[in-house]
Amino acid sequence: xxxxxxxxxxxxxxxxxxxxxxxxxxxxxxxxxxxxxxxxxxxxxxxxxxxxxxxxxxxxxxxxxxxxxxxxxxxxxxxxxxxxxxxxxxxxxxxxxxxxxxxxxxxxxxxxxxxxxxxxxxxxxxxxxxxxxxxxxxxxxxxxxxxxxxxxxxxxxxxxxxxxxxxxxxxxxxxxxxxxxxxxxxxxxxxxxxxxxxxxxxxxxxxxxxxxxxxxxxxxxxxxxxxxxxxxxxxxxxxxxxxxxx
Amino acid sequence: xxxxxxxxxxxxxxxxxxxxxxxxxxxxxxxxxxxxxxxxxxxxxxxxxxxxxxxxxxxxxxxxxxxxxxxxxxxxxxxxxxxxxxxxxxxxxxxxxxxxxxxxxxxxxxxxxxxxxxxxxxxxxxxxxxxxxxxxxxxxxxxxxxxxxxxxxxxxxxxxxxxxxxxxxxxxxxxxxxxxxxxxxxxxxxxxxxxxxxxxxxxxxxxxxxxxxxxxxxxxxxxxxxxxxxxxxxxxxxxxxxxxxxxxxxxxxxxxxxxxxxxxxxxxxxxxxxxxxxxxxxxxxxxxxxxxxxxxxxxxxxxxxxxxxxxxxxxxxxx
Numbered sequence: 001x002x003x004x005x006x007x008x009x010x011x012x013x014x015x016x017x018x019x020x021x022x023x024x025x026x027x028x029x030x031x032x033x034x035x036x037x038x039x040x041x042x043x044x045x046x047x048x049x050x051x052x053x054x055x056x057x058x059x060x061x062x063x064x065x066x067x068x069x070x071x072x073x074x075x076x077x078x079x080x081x082x083x084x085x086x087x088x089x090x091x092x093x094x095x096x097x098x099x100x101x102x103x104x105x106x107x108x109x110x111x112x113x114x115x116x117x118x119x120x121x122x123x124x125x126x127x128x129x130x131x132x133x134x135x136x137x138x139x140x141x142x143x144x145x146x147x148x149x150x151x152x153x154x155x156x157x158x159x160x161x162x163x164x165x166x167x168x169x170x171x172x173x174x175x176x177x178x179x180x181x182x183x184x185x186x187x188x189x190x191x192x193x194x195x196x197x198x199x200x201x202x203x204x205x206x207x208x209x210x211x212x213x214x215x216x217x218x219x220x221x222x223x224x225x226x227x228x229x230x231x232x233x234x235x236x237x238x239x240x241x242x243x244x245x246x
Numbered sequence: 247x248x249x250x251x252x253x254x255x256x257x258x259x260x261x262x263x264x265x266x267x268x269x270x271x272x273x274x275x276x277x278x279x280x281x282x283x284x285x286x287x288x289x290x291x292x293x294x295x296x297x298x299x300x301x302x303x304x305x306x307x308x309x310x311x312x313x314x315x316x317x318x319x320x321x322x323x324x325x326x327x328x329x330x331x332x333x334x335x336x337x338x339x340x341x342x343x344x345x346x347x348x349x350x351x352x353x354x355x356x357x358x359x360x361x362x363x364x365x366x367x368x369x370x371x372x373x374x375x376x377x378x379x380x381x382x383x384x385x386x387x388x389x390x391x392x393x394x395x396x397x398x399x400x401x402x403x404x405x406x407x408x409x410x411x412x413x414x415x416x417x418x419x420x421x422x423x424x425x426x427x428x429x430x431x432x433x434x435x436x437x438x439x440x441x442x443x444x445x446x447x448x449x450x451x452x453x454x455x456x457x458x459x460x461x462x463x464x465x466x467x468x469x470x471x472x473x474x475x476x477x478x479x480x481x482x483x484x485x486x487x488x489x490x491x492x493x494x495x496x497x498x499x500x501x502x503x504x505x506x507x508x509x510x511x512x513x514x515x516x517x518x519x520x521x522x523x524x525x526x527x528x529x530x531x532x533x534x535x536x537x538x539x540x541x542x543x544x545x546x547x548x549x550x551x552x553x554x555x556x557x558x559x560x561x562x563x564x565x
Contacts, residue, residue, distance in 0.1 A: 012356025016342070016349075023344035092340040096399065099303050099334040100357040101326045238306040242266065242297075 005109065009102050013110025018118065021080065030079045031118060035072045035126045042068045043133050046146065051139040062145050065130075066155065067199050072126055073163040074191045077119040081170025082187035084111040085240070086177045095241060104235045112167050112228070119163045127155055154213045158197075161220040166191035168227035175234050194220060254317060256281045256407045256438040257302065262311035264297055271297040274311070275463045279440060279455075281406070284433045286453030287442040288552060293459045295442040296337065299409045302440070303334045316406040330358065333405035337412040339396030343385035347376060347395050350384060351402060358403050370398040374428055390421025397428055408432065409440045414448060426452060450548040458555050465555060472551045478503075479520055480544040483513045483527050486537035495534045499526045514544065 021027045042065030049061055088094040097107070134146045145151075170187035177183035197216055200206040257279040264271040272294030279285040289295050300306045302315050304325040313320040316331035341350050348367060355363040371377045374394040384392060393413060400408055413429065414422040422445075429452050432439060443449050449456050450469050457466040465472055481502075488510045489495050496505040496513055501522030505515045517523035520543050531538045 006359055008359045009357050012353055015356070016345070016353040019349060020342055020344055091343070092336075092338040093342055094340070095305070095336045095338075096334070096340040096354075096396075097357065098305055099329060099332075099336075100354060101330040101359070102357045103326060241300060241305055 005103070005106055006101075009106045010110045010113070013102070013107060014114045014117070017084070017111055017114030021114070021118070024083075027080055027083065031076055031122065034076055034079075035122050038068045038071045038075075039126050039130060041065070042130055046134055046138045046142050049139065049142050051141055053141065058142065058145055062142075062151070063199070065146075066151065067195065069123075069127055069130060069155065070158060070162060070195055073119055073123040073159045074166050074195055075188060076122060077115045077163045078166040078170045078187040078191035079184055080115040080119070081112070081167040082174050082177070082183040083180055084115070084171055085174040085235075086180050086183045087174070089178075089240065090180060098237055098241070104237070105232055108171060108228070108232055108235060112164075112171060115167045115170070116160070116163055119167075120160055123159045123163065124156075127159070150210065150213065153210065157213055157217045158220070161217060161224060162191075162194055164224035165194050165220065165227060168224060168231050172227070172231045172234055175231065175236075175240065194223075254314070255279055256283070256317075257285075257313070257315055257440065259302070259313045260311055262298075262301065262313050263309050264294070264301055264306065265309045270461060272459065273462050275459070276311075277457055277463060277466055279407075279438065281438050282436045283455065284429075284439040284441060284453045286449035286456035287440065287459055288444060288446065288449055288456055288548075289442075289459035290444060290556060294461050295459055296411055298459070299334065299411050299440070299442055303332060303409055304328050305334075330403075331405065332407045332409060333400035333403055334409040335396050335400040335411065335413060337415050339392045339399075341384040341392055341395055344383065346381050346383050347371070347387070347398075348380040350395060351399055354399050355402055360402065366402050367398075370401045373401055373431070374398045388421070390417050390424060393417060393421065393425055394428065397425070401432075405437075407438045407440060409442075411442050412444070413441070414443070414445060422448075446547065446549040446552050456548065458552060460556065465551070469548045469551070472548070473545075478516045479518070481515045481517055481520055481524055481527060482508070482540070482542045482544055483515060483531060483538070484540040484542070485511045485513075485531060486539055487511060489513070489531070489534060489536055491534075495530050495536075496527065499523055499530060501526060511539075 021031070045061050045065050049058065053061070085094070088097065131146065134143045138146070166187070169190040173186045173190065174183050177186065206212065255278040259278070260276050262275045263273045275298065287295050287298065297306070301308050302313060302320065304320065307322065308320065315328045318324045318328050318331070320328065342353070345353070351367045351370065352363060355366060360366055368377065371380055374397050376391065376394055376398060379387070379391065384395060387395065397413070410429070414425050417425065426448060429439065429441070433452065441449070441453060453469070455466065455468050456472065458464045465475070467475070483496070492505070492507065492513060496515060499515065501517050501519040503516045503518060505513055508514050515523060515527060524541055524543070528538060528541055
């Protein structure tokens with residue numbers, strides 16, 4: 001799949017995409033509002049926990065908080081990625097792009113990175129704000145639970161992997177969808193299943209450990225790589241332009 | 247212009263066919279286009295013009311037949327190389343409306359991996375007369391200006407072959423004339439242009455040769471050649487009063503085959519050579535004592551040729 005990729009062309013795609021997102025009111029609003037919404041609930045939760053909360057209840061509350069935070073890397077890029085191909089088709093910009101020497105791998109990689117990079121920044125910033133609030137204002141019992149190395153590692157590790165899954169799933173749907181709204185709804189749904197792992201960890205059903213986090217992280221990475229290859233195979237110029245399979 | 251890759255023609259198409267399942271988009275199409283030529287591809291909607299452009303632009307794969315584009319065989323393996331040598335301007339310019347003119351061009355310059363981007367963008371904008379609109383958002387431009395930006399984008403790379411797919415479709419007459427002037431300018435600069443259109447006056451004005459397409463390539467040649475192939479040459483003779491004995495005056499004139507009366511005082515001569523027949527007809531009319539009002543060669547337009555072809559197809563389908 002990856003043969004002599006041009007970094008210039010990939011950079012051109014990333015630059016254009018990010019510039020276009022910034023000026024697309026729907027995407028800009030989604031990227032700005034959604035993360036804030038998903039951070040309000042965790043912060044309210046940790047502030048409302050009493051100092052003498054039972055350890056089981058504390059774990060469950062922190063689990064819900066973490067789940068909310070992992071919705072950011074899952075849902076934000078899903079909305080963005082689902083727009084990438086079908087959005088261009090609707091605007092009529094896909095055909096001119098396909099007439100250039102840009103390969104499908106370069107196009108897809110550029111579009112995926114353009115969704116990935118801002119998602120990563122937003123997700124880590126939001127998590128950083130959450131940690132700062134917990135460290136500064138939450139009761140020490142609560143903050144000690146939040147600052148467990150396993151939890152932080154899981155969040156840091158799974159954020160890009162969840163984003164990767166959502167992006168490839170979003171782009172895959174975008175290559176086949178004929179309408180932006182349908183693509184966004186489907187992508188949002190498809191981005192959710194991997195959250196089950198973080199949810200199970202957050203709720204303490206699976207005990208988080210370094211080894212488990214690494215194994216699950218590697219598994220999700222393998223899924224992301226396979227999804228990327230699958231999307232490249234789905235991307236059929238002829239089908240995208242004419243609706244007929246080559 | 248871009249250095250031509252070989253001494254051969256810019257486009258060679260040999261029995262190229264594209265089918266979508268049971269439907270044939272175009273069939274057994276063969277032609278060649280030389281470097282520096284403006285080739286018009288005419289046909290009604292659904293004739294396969296755009297599909298031909300997309301096929302030659304490596305966007306879709308042919309079902310059978312062969313072609314070479316800008317010196318390279320049309321194969322999937324050569325897709326990137328061919329797309330690097332050509333430029334395609336689709337029917338809709340397909341601009342990013344939230345980006346400025348310059349941002350659109352910068353993006354495409356990046357996709358072509360161009361190094362001297364600023365100079366090329368400035369040159370392309372100057373070529374289409376938009377150097378002062380570089381910072382305007384594309385959404386603020388009129389349809390005609392958007393089409394010009396599309397043309398500027400196609401010129402960024404100095405392509406060996408420029409495919410223009412219905413470049414004046416949907417434009418008002420003024421905007422269409424501006425695009426014609428730009429294409430005329432490119433033609434004078436020696437750019438090889440493959441122009442699909444169903445505006446016949448546009449093809450007649452801009453193209454060195456035209457091909458008339460209706461799933462198969464029906465005719466190909468210079469517009470005047472096509473006229474001569476389909477229509478007999480004729481001269482219209484107009485007199486103040488009807489001739490008393492027109493057969494004695496008009497029959498058997500040098501360079502003329504036959505005559506017929508159109509209306510009173512108007513006669514049409516079918517001629518083999520208008521340069522011989524016209525002066526002979528003038529002399530004969532005057533010698534008969536009639537007043538000659540006009541002597542006009544009847545000129546069939548490319549539209550007549552086109553309609554004749556399409557009518558023939560419709561009749562064949564009805565049979």
